[in-house]
Amino acid sequence: MLSSDQSIIPNVSPAIEILSADKTYSNGTRALEPVDLKIQPGEFVTLLGPSGCGKSTLLKMIAGLLAPTDGRILIWSKPIDRVESSGHKLAFVFQEATLMPWSRVRANVCLPLDLHGDAKDEAEKRVNDSLELVGLSKFADAYPRELSGGMQMRVSIARALVTQPDLLLMDEPFGALDEITRNKLDSDLLDLWEKKKLTVVFVTHSIYEAVYLSTRVIVMAARPGRVVDQVNIDEPYPRGHDFRVSSQFARYAKTLQDSLLRAAAMGAPAHSASDVSTGSASDEPTNEAAQ
Amino acid sequence: MKHQKWLLPLIVAVFAIALWKGLVVALDIKPFLLPGPDLVVQTLIKDWGLLGSALFNTLRITFFAFLAAVVLGSLIAFAFVQSKWIETAFFPYAVLLQVTPIVAIAPLIIIWVKNPTVSLVICATIVALFPMISNTTLGLRSVNPGLASYFKMNRASRWQTLVRLRIPSAAPYFFGGLRISSGLALIGAVVAEFVAGTGGTGVGLAYQILQSGYQLNIPRMFAALLLITVAGVLLFVLMNWLSKLALGHWHESEVKHEE
Numbered sequence: 001m002l003s004s005d006q007s008i009i010p011n012v013s014p015a016i017e018i019l020s021a022d023k024t025y026s027n028g029t030r031a032l033e034p035v036d037l038k039i040q041p042g043e044f045v046t047l048l049g050p051s052g053c054g055k056s057t058l059l060k061m062i063a064g065l066l067a068p069t070d071g072r073i074l075i076w077s078k079p080i081d082r083v084e085s086s087g088h089k090l091a092f093v094f095q096e097a098t099l100m101p102w103s104r105v106r107a108n109v110c111l112p113l114d115l116h117g118d119a120k121d122e123a124e125k126r127v128n129d130s131l132e133l134v135g136l137s138k139f140a141d142a143y144p145r146e147l148s149g150g151m152q153m154r155v156s157i158a159r160a161l162v163t164q165p166d167l168l169l170m171d172e173p174f175g176a177l178d179e180i181t182r183n184k185l186d187s188d189l190l191d192l193w194e195k196k197k198l199t200v201v202f203v204t205h206s207i208y209e210a211v212y213l214s215t216r217v218i219v220m221a222a223r224p225g226r227v228v229d230q231v232n233i234d235e236p237y238p239r240g241h242d243f244r245v246s247s248q249f250a251r252y253a254k255t256l257q258d259s260l261l262r263a264a265a266m267g268a269p270a271h272s273a274s275d276v277s278t279g280s281a282s283d284e285p286t287n288e289a290a291q
Numbered sequence: 292m293k294h295q296k297w298l299l300p301l302i303v304a305v306f307a308i309a310l311w312k313g314l315v316v317a318l319d320i321k322p323f324l325l326p327g328p329d330l331v332v333q334t335l336i337k338d339w340g341l342l343g344s345a346l347f348n349t350l351r352i353t354f355f356a357f358l359a360a361v362v363l364g365s366l367i368a369f370a371f372v373q374s375k376w377i378e379t380a381f382f383p384y385a386v387l388l389q390v391t392p393i394v395a396i397a398p399l400i401i402i403w404v405k406n407p408t409v410s411l412v413i414c415a416t417i418v419a420l421f422p423m424i425s426n427t428t429l430g431l432r433s434v435n436p437g438l439a440s441y442f443k444m445n446r447a448s449r450w451q452t453l454v455r456l457r458i459p460s461a462a463p464y465f466f467g468g469l470r471i472s473s474g475l476a477l478i479g480a481v482v483a484e485f486v487a488g489t490g491g492t493g494v495g496l497a498y499q500i501l502q503s504g505y506q507l508n509i510p511r512m513f514a515a516l517l518l519i520t521v522a523g524v525l526l527f528v529l530m531n532w533l534s535k536l537a538l539g540h541w542h543e544s545e546v547k548h549e550e
């Protein structure tokens with residue numbers, strides 16, 4: 001179950017290939033040790049880890065918002081700036097809704113189409129479909145400030161879906177919401193994922209959200225940020241509310257928690273020190289534990 | 292609730308005027324020291340020919356100066372946000388505009404520029420310019436970083452980012468600048484007229500005040516003062532209204548909040 005480099009359908013080219021990409025910010029912060037990761041089309045992959053472990057950094061690098069310091073990232077076998085030529089699209093959902101407060105919901109959802117210069121009537125149809133999908137048709141003419149936090153997040157998701165992406169990158173999209181709303185949006189998201197056959201990379205620091213949603217969880221650790229483990233969640237979809245309180249669910253959660261705790265106790269790059277017991281559990285940036 | 296906004300200041304005004312009149316009558320103050328409010332209004336009506344045209348002239352200067360400040364200020368702000376270099380090189384000189392007292396440079400400008408109207412407009416523009424520059428620059432920079440990344444990710448052109456993101460983000464700051472600048476344009480116009488002093492064609496309210504001072508025509512002085520004040524307040528109200536019109540539906544400062 002652990003650390004399997006999963007290839008569901010071996011002959012299809014992966015949706016995302018991360019080839020030993022790492023990141024050091026210009027201020028010298030080592031945000032991410034080299035990461036190697038393949039994500040197949042149709043997977044729902046979650047990046048799970050404590051604050052500061054480089055989840056957002058990794059996601060932004062996949063989206064092309066940040067350039068890796070070293071290594072390469074391919075989306076459908078193309079570098080990010082030539083993804084369009086592969087006929088695939090990706091969309092990014094931020095931690096906050098990041099809507100334009102001066103525009104109505106409809107115009108907010110239409111933004112990516114406007115920026116792309118799509119035809120008006122076709123765009124309008126897609127905006128309506130997209131709002132329908134997230135259940136906000138009635139609020140098309142509202143301003144963002146008239147909506148609740150959860151509704152704003154749904155607008156943000158509608159804005160991502162309107163471009164009909166195959167790949168959805170989501171950075172803690174429901175982190176700011178209460179648990180009830182979050183659970184609801186989680187199952188809505190799974191429905192969409194199944195219906196639209198999306199590939200999703202989802203960031204969270206909730207173990208439960210990770211178990212509920214994912215086909216595969218990438219466990220990360222901080223200082224320095226790195227990937228320490230992968231866990232497949234071999235549980236059929238659709239996953240109902242019963243799954244949340246089932247014993248398998250608890251087992252998966254325990255596996256992930258153990259993995260996180262082990263990583264936190266090690267405090268050194270996993271690829272070099274995974275079975276070295278580093279005596280005192282030092283949180284410090286690891287020079288003394290150098291191989 | 293809704294009327295309180297108007298009613299309360301109005302009550303204060305009525306009281307102040309009553310107090311003013313009461314003091315003038317009770318202490319038997321001579322009109323050439325402090326005219327009563329009724330006398331001021333009478334004078335205003337009697338001298339309307341003189342004062343009305345002076346008001347028109349002052350407002351004309353104010354209008355052109357304000358217009359120039361808005362256009363120039365916005366253009367300069369756009370230039371500033373285009374490149375850090377431009378801002379670093381020129382911002383200190385924008386500050387220089389702000390800190391140099393206009394009365395100190397007005398005589399020079401009036402000597403250099405032959406046309407009196409143009410010279411007065413230049414003086415008033417200098418006074419009104421800085422808030423437009425600094426507010427609009429701040430506004431154009433106050434873009435939500437998440438939205439900025441979103442635009443970048445969708446490969447928005449520079450122009451799209453400017454029109455759809457930067458300008459709307461800047462709007463609240465811009466209108467804040469308008470409010471300050473409009474008042475300053477009026478003040479600048481009056482100060483410049485004071486410095487210019489001499490009459491001739493197109494005299495403004497400041498000149499009427501100066502003249503009334505020389506002639507000890509204190510009621511007319513008060514009437515002119517009243518006109519300047521009312522013009523200033525009306526300008527402010529107008530700017531508020533514009534701001535509400537533009538931002539009312541979305542920006543926190545203008546949105547009606549539930550109690």
Ligand SMILES: Nc1ncnc2c1ncn2[C@@H]1O[C@H](COP(=O)(O)OP(=O)(O)OP(=O)(O)O)[C@@H](O)[C@H]1O
Pocket residue numbers: 025026027029030031049050051052053054055056057058205225
């Ligand atoms: N723009 C930046 N410049 C310098 N350092 C940065 C920058 N952004 C992030 N970092 C650093 O990189 C590391 C990883 O940050 P990142 O935002 O990827 O973490 P995260 O896993 O998303 O955390 P969280 O769960 O809190 O969002 C942190 O130590 C952070 O301080």
Ligand SMILES: [Mg+2]
Pocket residue numbers: 055056057171
């Ligand atoms: Mg983050």
